[in-house]
Amino acid sequence: MHAESTLGAMSEMVSIIGDPAFGDRFFGIVERMIGADHCTVFVSHGGGVQTLVAEAQTDAAAARVRQLAGLYSERGYRTDPVWNRASPRPTETAVHAEVIAPGYFADPAYRREFYEKPNIMEEIALSAEVGCGRRVYASFYREQGRARFSEAEISALQASAPVTMQVLAKHADLTHAVAAPSRSLSREDLLRRVQQAMMDENSLLTQREAEVCTGIVLGYTILGLSLNMGISVNTVATHRKRAYAKLRISSQNELFAHYFSLVENLS
Structure with a gap:
């Protein structure tokens, strides 16, 4: 694969x-x-x-x-x-x-x-x-x-x-869990809420940086994000690099782990 x-x-x-x-x-x-x-x-x-x-x-x-x-x-x-x-x-x-x-x-x-x-x-x-x-x-x-x-x-x-x-x-x-949170949100709605949570979290990420991180969690490649966002591949890579530095992570797997820490607080 x-x-x-x-x-x-x-x-x-x-x-x-x-x-x-x-x-x-x-x-x-x-x-x-x-x-x-x-x-x-x-x-x-x-x-x-x-x-x-x-x-x-x-x-x-x-x-x-x-x-x-x-x-x-x-x-x-x-x-x-x-x-x-x-x-x-x-x-x-x-x-x-x-x-x-x-x-x-x-x-x-x-x-x-x-x-x-x-x-x-x-x-x-x-x-x-x-x-x-x-x-x-x-x-x-x-x-x-x-x-x-x-x-x-x-x-x-x-x-x-x-x-x-x-x-x-x-x-x-x-x-x-005794009372599991509702999971009625669509995937897209949930990811939009995670994007906002990433932005709100200590105001670490800019909107573009949060958008790039959310896109990665959604499965987009750097090229795919570039086409969807209308920006160059280099600009996407820069947003990703800055976001990772702010979140103190260094890999895609660590980004998913950060996502998990946010999604637990969303219903």
């Missing part, structure tokens, strides 16, 4: 936080991005593990995935070496990504239940600690009979992993 497409996928993920159809829409994004046959996402919560996403390409396959996800969150995670590889560290921020084949699992019962019976050939697993010892574990699967994940697909998922895990953590926060 091209960098522009990966950025668009990250932007789309951001826009669905809190959506009642989050699981289905999240799977649609990653299916287009890496061609996964199904995916699961689990989060540690209240001393246990809960299923956040369990989706597949067809309704019948999704039903099987949800059944397996239920077994995993009930007892499977206890013997999963990936889940239990490291104890939670509150300061851990890195996303661990790896490609796993069924032969990785020494426990024959676990391997049979969660890989051989569902006909899994390969998995890309992402795991991250998201604060206060909480863990997010996302898995993307290819079934037997298909080609293995390509290097380009693995790279695309790895490039989006920091944003992906933040999206999942934020959605989990809303899911577990």
